[in-house]
Amino acid sequence: MTTLDEARAMDAGDALAPLRARFAAPEGLIYLDGNSLGMLPADSVAASADMVTRQWGERLIRSWNEGWIDAPARIGGLIAPLIGAATDEVIACDSTSVNLFKLIVAGLREAGRRDPKRRVVVSEAGNFPTDLHIAAGAVGCVAGAELRVVPRDGVAEALGDDTALLLLTHVHYKSGARFDMAAWTARAQAAGALMLWDLSHSAGAVAVDLNGAGADLAVGCGYKYLNGGPGAPAFLFVTARWQAELANPLSGWMGHAAPFGFADGYVPADGIERWLTGTPPMLAMGALEAGLRLWQGADLTAVEAKSAALFDILLAAGTRAGLECVTPRDPAARGSHISFRHPEAHAIVQALIARDIVGDFRAPDVARFGLTPLTLSHEAVWRAGEALVDVIATGAWDRAEYRARAAVT
């Protein structure tokens, strides 16, 4: 059990502490939801104002030649070092869902071209819903393809000579459990399948090494740990090994080899730009770029170590409150959030929100708390832990207004 003095001592020795001042944190709020929507970097206020007032308002259409047209690849290049990718293997565009569709269809086609038996996408039951929903839509777009959703402990044996693609979310959105990227990539590839990782809960949360693991494909989210703003553009990764082979089914003009040649026929761009589709939403791209600037030079080993310390503080409190922690204890086996199961998890989260401690409820029974090392002090997490203990011990959660569900829970 950590004491307040110990938490403060940890803050005093925290190499990442100076980064906290670079966020516009609301006074008095303890925000344990940076894994759902990252906080606002202070620099993003000026960057967004510049995007609106100068780049859009003054420069207008000329801005396309003054930085906009290259933004998706440039921003991809800022994400690359956070996920163990080369600069020209990552591009920022569309939503995670749309990018999943592109890569699942492309992967299915490529696998089928090499071996027509390979028609199955394997994924995990309880994966983040959009992964399964999009995969179901994508298999409907490739003749003969099929989605096989199996329990987590059945994934390995579900791989076979009909598998085209293994789709896994690296860090589970609910439990926080992390797959061993290298081991699972090797397992998928040994079975003859392509490996597609969803990094939504791991990019910026843990040290990711796609190329170290030899991964084929990946997608991820810009608005969580990357602090890119609500609904920020997502990203996708295609290993250099596959870039010439794989084709984007959402073959829009921005992925064309010469978008401003205005030819009727589609010719894909040579590199990662072929994964673009429509015109990028520049206001959202600008905020994502500003958020990523904060990450430049960040030591992901230090980020992981601080995440582990924050986890221990909240785990001790939750345990004291009698809550069941569903997140693995081994730091290498988890991401950067902690989840507790409780039948009244929704009301508990609401009672904490009423005390300005913002976590997340995830249906049906999980209280989830994001541990974002760039924005949280050890003391803040300690205070959240004390509040959690108090809310449970006093039954403060037990109010009808805390049970009532809003549109977004």
Added chain:
Amino acid sequence: MTTLDEARAMDAGDALAPLRARFAAPEGLIYLDGNSLGMLPADSVAASADMVTRQWGERLIRSWNEGWIDAPARIGGLIAPLIGAATDEVIACDSTSVNLFKLIVAGLREAGRRDPKRRVVVSEAGNFPTDLHIAAGAVGCVAGAELRVVPRDGVAEALGDDTALLLLTHVHYKSGARFDMAAWTARAQAAGALMLWDLSHSAGAVAVDLNGAGADLAVGCGYKYLNGGPGAPAFLFVTARWQAELANPLSGWMGHAAPFGFADGYVPADGIERWLTGTPPMLAMGALEAGLRLWQGADLTAVEAKSAALFDILLAAGTRAGLECVTPRDPAARGSHISFRHPEAHAIVQALIARDIVGDFRAPDVARFGLTPLTLSHEAVWRAGEALVDVIATGAWDRAEYRARAAVT
């Protein structure tokens, strides 16, 4: 030929003139590119700052329940009156390209379900490239489907009993020529096909009446005449008649009947929300909503009348300069831009830009000038016309630097 005094008199009597003050116009710039990227509404500066600083920075994740989750449908409802649709037939999301993909695949499937012979998407050669590129990608996602691209004057005879879908852009991006929406919708439907309109160059440019024409499907762009900001979210329209039948192939979690139920199985939302895919880019959505507020109550008949007057001013100047106008003379047969053909169109446009008169070059030989009645005075268009005459008469365009092409031309 209009004189300066006449142009000023037209401004004095212009009922739309007060709207000009509601845009943040750069001093001295004559912007004839609002059909490519609409100008910045003054209110969008504050709306964007509020989105960043308060909604994201202060309210953080709580904003999803304070207006964000309903934004796509709410913004769709603001677009609906501009295109002759019901409020619940329009939703703002993704890019025009991504929305085209959704509706082409869905339309092909529905047509094929009713009659397996119907497997062909018909479109026009020289349509905006992304329409053709996306259609080519979409037919690759439906077994047996095919794209048939024919010259404009061959579209009618290309419709037959194998046609599933007719895809036309209402106002041509280059020539400005406008299809008769009611006549072409009737023609497509008489042939047994669904009619899909791309309204990118007509929403906010001319009075559009989708339901008056009985149209089935439409998409359009948020960043042109709607002034939603660079790369603003696009929109899509599905007639109430088809909403229960058609399914979104990009079946992401935001289109689920219960996105926060976190179920593995996809169940589409009942209404227009089923066309959502991923998390909406809220910074971009916020600016689009602010841009659309300017349009509320706008009289599209007055907009069309002013557009016609601006056209006449610039046509007279271009004719005096000896340029070939490729835009129809009949206002009902065109949108709200004027295009001239000239082998040195690129250099001419650049020479005008050097004089702070911003138009567009469209390969290979078109100089295109957007006539946006909300942001332009008659006097400004008159001055642009005089400059055009001067640039041609003096050969001011004839410089190597004006011929040099940038990434975005």
